[in-house]
Amino acid sequence: MKKIDKTVLITGGCGFIGSHLVRLFVTKYPTYKIVNLDAMTYAGNQDNLNDVEKEENYVYVHGSICDKHLVDKLFKMYDFDYVIHMAAESHVDRSMTNPTVFVDTNVMGTINLLNFVRKYWAEGNKERRFFNMITDEIFGSLSIDDPPFDENTPIDPHSPYSTSKAAQYLFGKTYFESYGLPIISLCCGNAIGGYQYLEKLVPLTIDRLINKQEIPIYGEGKQMRDWTNVHDICNAIDILVHDGSVGEMYCIGGDACITNIDLVKMIIREYCVLTNNKVVEYEKLIKFIVDPRGKSHDFRYDLNHDKITNELGWMPKYTVKESVHETVEWYLENTEWCEALKKRDNSYDNWVMSHYGAKLKEKK
Ligand code: TYD
Numbered sequence: 001m002k003k004i005d006k007t008v009l010i011t012g013g014c015g016f017i018g019s020h021l022v023r024l025f026v027t028k029y030p031t032y033k034i035v036n037l038d039a040m041t042y043a044g045n046q047d048n049l050n051d052v053e054k055e056e057n058y059v060y061v062h063g064s065i066c067d068k069h070l071v072d073k074l075f076k077m078y079d080f081d082y083v084i085h086m087a088a089e090s091h092v093d094r095s096m097t098n099p100t101v102f103v104d105t106n107v108m109g110t111i112n113l114l115n116f117v118r119k120y121w122a123e124g125n126k127e128r129r130f131f132n133m134i135t136d137e138i139f140g141s142l143s144i145d146d147p148p149f150d151e152n153t154p155i156d157p158h159s160p161y162s163t164s165k166a167a168q169y170l171f172g173k174t175y176f177e178s179y180g181l182p183i184i185s186l187c188c189g190n191a192i193g194g195y196q197y198l199e200k201l202v203p204l205t206i207d208r209l210i211n212k213q214e215i216p217i218y219g220e221g222k223q224m225r226d227w228t229n230v231h232d233i234c235n236a237i238d239i240l241v242h243d244g245s246v247g248e249m250y251c252i253g254g255d256a257c258i259t260n261i262d263l264v265k266m267i268i269r270e271y272c273v274l275t276n277n278k279v280v281e282y283e284k285l286i287k288f289i290v291d292p293r294g295k296s297h298d299f300r301y302d303l304n305h306d307k308i309t310n311e312l313g314w315m316p317k318y319t320v321k322e323s324v325h326e327t328v329e330w331y332l333e334n335t336e337w338c339e340a341l342k343k344r345d346n347s348y349d350n351w352v353m354s355h356y357g358a359k360l361k362e363k364k
Pocket of ligand 1: 091092093190199200201202204216217218219221223224225260
């Protein structure tokens with residue numbers, strides 16, 4: 001057993017980005033004890049961490065960030081050096097049908113963690129950090145000609161999800177200003193990579209290609225998103241937790257702002273190359289549907305990462321094409337992961353039925 005010199009709480013470590021981060025920290029820092037607190041909601045998946053669950057510097061705790069008694073117990077027990085707060089409800093479309101759960105988790109859950117940070121970190125000379133994972137969606141929407149968002153862009157969220165994340169960010173900032181807590185925030189754009197729950201655009205598209213099912217595109221697919229590889233995101237978090245300045249927000253992006261339809265076509269091309277299929281056949285699966293987000297659908301997200309690049313040397317290492325290649329390959333190699341997720345409970349099928357319903361034919 002190696003000597004432990006830091007203890008780290010990662011919340012939401014069984015989710016998409018959270019699981020990549022747990023893996024990075026458990027393997028890169030054998031002298032850190034990584035405590036993963038995850039409520040295992042529909043988007044959490046213990047299969048995401050099969051490869052690290054037996055590592056001696058890893059502990060999994062099943063529970064909610066809203067549970068005062070549990071969070072208190074963990075802070076007392078582990079005397080955390082770093083809290084990396086990744087747990088969140090993160091799907092815009094779900095937030096439009098059930099906003100309250102977004103306030104419960106993203107706002108009340110964050111405040112609960114911050115209150116224990118305040119209680120336990122008031123004294124002592126340890127160099128502690130609370131990392132607050134935010135999203136570019138708090139800035140609202142850009143038009144085609146606007147410069148990308150940066151750390152000085154005014155906050156202007158448009159969905160229950162982004163409003164809850166804006167509140168999460170502001171509470172972190174307030175706890176820094178009011179109580180001097182060592183908070184660092186990161187705003188990042190859309191993440192791409194393996195282990196993402198199937199209902200988001202990229203895994204949904206790949207899974208439906210594998211099953212030869214229609215691929216739903218909202219409206220005409222002209223909205224634009226800045227795609228960042230999940231490994232680049234975890235690398236930024238690693239840098240910020242160790243070297244970021246407290247009280248600061250940082251933005252990262254993948255320099256990869258493209259329309260949804262171009263992204264989906266890129267995924268289809270990559271899928272066909274990897275599976276030796278004809279692109280024209282698979283492009284026929286694209287189905288334009290009435291936009292469920294209506295007028296509130298943000299047109300463009302794009303981020304300027306100059307601050308973190310100039311101050312801390314972070315740069316995205318993956319182009320969007322490389323990310324698409326890696327991600328399509330991952331889902332093709334992990335069809336069992338996808339099928340296990342669908343079989344685990346009915347939450348994915350229920351979501352597809354309730355959200356897309358008759359808009360999609362299920363089998364071609
Ligand atoms: P999503 O992955 O849900 O992320 P976000 O809304 O946070 O950007 O969606 C990415 C984009 O893809 C967004 O503009 C909505 C669009 N989209 C579709 O066109 N079809 C779909 O089935 C989904 C889930 C999303």
